[in-house]
Amino acid sequence: MSETSIKPRLEKIPLGERVFQRLPVLLVPLLAVTGLIAIGNPASWLTLTVAGLAMGMMIFIMASGLTVVFGLMDVINFGHGAFVAVGAFVGFTVLAWLAGWTASPSVMMNLAAVLIAILAAMLVTGLLGLAFERVIVMPVYGEHLKQILVTMGGLIVAQQMIHVVWGPDEMHLSRPEALQGSWVIGDAAIEKYRLLAVGIGLALFVGMRHILKNTRIGLLVRAGVENGEMVEALGYRVRRLFLIVFMTGSALAGLGGVMWGLYQETITAHMGSDIMVLVFIVVIIGGLGSVEGCFIGALLVGLLANYTAFLAPKVALISTIALMVVILMWRPQGLYPVVKAK
Amino acid sequence: MLTRLLSGDTPRSGLLTVLLLIVVVSLAFAPFLFPGTRSLETAARICIFIVLVASYDLLLGYAGIVSFAHTMFFGIGAYGTALALATTGPSYGSLIWGTVAGAVVAAVFALAIGLFSLRVKAIFFAMVTLAVASAFAVFVSQMSWLTGGEDGLNYKIPRELTPAFKLVKEKVFGVRINGKLLAYYLVFFASTILFLVMLRIVNSPFGRTLKAVRDNAFRAEAIGYRVVWYRTTATVLSAVMAALAGSLLAIWLRYTGPATTLSMEIMIDILLMVVIGGMGTLYGAVLGATLFILAQTYLQTLMGVAAEATGAVPFVSTLVAPERWLLWLGVLFILSVYFFPSGIVGRLRAGRV
């Protein structure tokens, strides 16, 4: 009897609605095209676009951890920049030890060295994240004001400890042999390292999406972002999940730090807090808790920063703020706000 | 009468009263008690930062709003006065119009930011203010034709406030009564007045409603208070006070630059001062600013001595090296948030000491 009384109906979402939902994705090519028009010269445009995408990818790597942590744990970590800086320093130190490998013209040796540096950095920052979460963050779950204050304090202490361990100066390191220089396509020069960055960023994005959509832990994260309480009521120890996610986020920040460091070829203790402004802008644009939003936001910010650096250098940071304001006017919670049960 | 002066907000703790008196008396008689340019600089800095930190406490402690744009207002006030003095000459007129202009611009910015906060959540707001303040700092550095860029602006102030001006020929109590002294007392009295005004504000009906809004905005709105209006007004008042503090700094230093006013270091310093001193008390600003600036100036010397002494032990000596004073302050800051969430003032009041 119950079968006939409830007729299943699946409504097809109208086309207009579906395009509207997809709109944020289209912003990236839109910006790229606008850039092409503004810059004029296709060769310069290509160079800048690759640079923008590379920068965007690196910011995405750094920001993704922050946004998922916030979405899942409702924790705002102003100390995230510390992981970026520590990661960079650890990475550089390892690469300096492997100088033999990086000086070699063999691409494989170079990549191996970079890989080892990255793994070391991620290990250290992951562990640092563990300590950070247990000692600094956990006591203030649920209290946003205290989280902001305490994590900032953690950032200060971490930056000072970098000085203690690595000294007061900045550190220089040239990129490994095979990653230096550019490929020339017509008039455009495309730096090899930037392509690597784009590659790694894309791989990471695809990887993260896969984990979120197709694994049990990804399921838990997505469910937890929406309704942590219910996940607990289903029998899952959400606190343990929090810790894993936090550590992953800090490890990713470490990875981002190494990559950013190699991009700049110079690192300082405060590089983390320097880049945090852009990271926050990206997280805001994307919507707190959304990995896709973060990805799109990062690409937009990267492209915009590079286009304006070329066209009107003085307004570079302001244009990024303007982008953020415009997007917030359109969608006050960011591009893909996460639907929260609370 | 003293109670009325303090708008009824007395220290309420014996030890606190003693500490505050020590600070006030030391600052009032600084040129005589601690002769020398370095100590006078420190004293003036303390006066100015008391106002700046108190204005931030108004926003954070009383209104419950976390903002990282405070140094922006500080800078606007400083640059306003600086630009006026640089462009229309070292007269009192320039001083006044520059200060007023700085305060007005700060108010307008604060209004814009306050209204924007209508649309976004508190966490967003904090991050947005961080972004805006950073952009502003970069912008100021790049408009070097106007602001002197990274180098800042050097300018002259009215002659009566410079060391060249001698009010009294002979030394009084071993101290020269010159323009520098007058400038110091200008800073001291202006700071005192501004602080008392803020004390008045937080103890007025407006201030009480503000605290109610901070504690439970939902409920306040339900009772009928327009939460947005209160928050925006608090933001504007706080910004104007910060701008005035900036103007005082501009007058005192005879120099204004991004490093002295707009840097993120200063924002973090303010945060440390207000938390360690005690949020939501205003007196916390007094103790916090004094403690912090004294540490900044003199602790480093102390740490230098300790570093020398432990020179043989490698790791320890780098930990106590004078450049690492911020490390210890950071640790103190974290401990304060956990163990003395109401800061030194809160601790003293709770202990009924």
Add this chain to the structure above:
Amino acid sequence: MSADILLSLSGVHTHIGPYHILQGVDLQVPEGGVTVLLGRNGAGKTTTLRTIMGLWTASQGDIHFADREITRLATPEISRRGIAFVPEDMGIFTDLTVAENMVLAAASGPMEGKRLAWIKELFPPIGTFWNSSAGTLSGGQKQMLAVARAIIEPRRLILIDEPTKGLAPAVIKAMTDALRDLKDTDTTILLVEQNFAMASSIGDTVAVMDDGRIIHSGPMQALAGDAALQEKLMGLSLETHQ
């Protein structure tokens, strides 16, 4: 039939911030069968369920489940002891598909085929919308999913908070039939319900709450047949209150 007490609360107080919601709740839930918790809005019924589940901690008193104390346990532990929870807002993960919601609920591994088939029989939309996003379900379908999630793993006790709220009569009937089927599987149900007709049709025991306390408890039949008692406890005769 003599029944062991599966769940008992004694002298439970719960404070939410400054509000003292539960003011000494004494409740006994016999094993097997349906216990209904009645009471007007604000009486503390939802708070009681949430306190049992550990989402809010009792400030006083104790809670025993299967003869072991669970008062201070964390929610995941309480769930693992065999208590499922269907909250008032259903707690559906709208970003996930129906299948994913069910997978999460079957914490201990893949879903057992027979049990899943039975659930699909009780709640046909689960099968129909298996791969659709849970956010696209209607209110009634979401409610079914919420209950389905609670029963995909065999549990000893299920707490259900107002499952028929806002549902169309046909859906209410389906839900009632499903709960009746569930009752037959030796699962104990603690049901908070405003719909007295529905409650009295499947309830075995009833407890009435007011102002954070239990003011009456006993067999459902006794209350259902006594209009005067209903009037006294709830302020009106519930027979007419659909």
